[in-house]
Amino acid sequence: MDDEVVTAVTAMALAGLTAGTNAMRVLVNRGLASPKDVDDFANSLTYHFSAPGESAAQDYFRDVLEIRYSPVLAELREYARKNWRGESG
Numbered sequence: 001m002d003d004e005v006v007t008a009v010t011a012m013a014l015a016g017l018t019a020g021t022n023a024m025r026v027l028v029n030r031g032l033a034s035p036k037d038v039d040d041f042a043n044s045l046t047y048h049f050s051a052p053g054e055s056a057a058q059d060y061f062r063d064v065l066e067i068r069y070s071p072v073l074a075e076l077r078e079y080a081r082k083n084w085r086g087e088s089g
Contacts (some may be wrong), residue, residue, distance in 0.1 A: 031085035038080045042073045
């Protein structure tokens with residue numbers, strides 16, 4: 001795969017991660033996402049990148065998730081605990 005294709009696919013993947021995270025943020029801010037929902041969302045993001053070193057792309061996305069998204073996911077968890085309007089969960 002040439003570098004331009006890799007760059008385009010990477011950009012689309014990051015856009016998808018950002019869109020999904022922003023959608024979860026809206027739900028959390030409105031009290032519609034439980035702490036468990038946020039944990040499930042976070043686990044779905046990190047699950048596929050948890051095995052070390054299968055590819056350079058996997059390592060890159062693991063680093064991006066750790067550096068950029070871990071603080072955001074921690075914030076979402078905190079606000080989900082504060083804002084959740086449903087039953088315990």
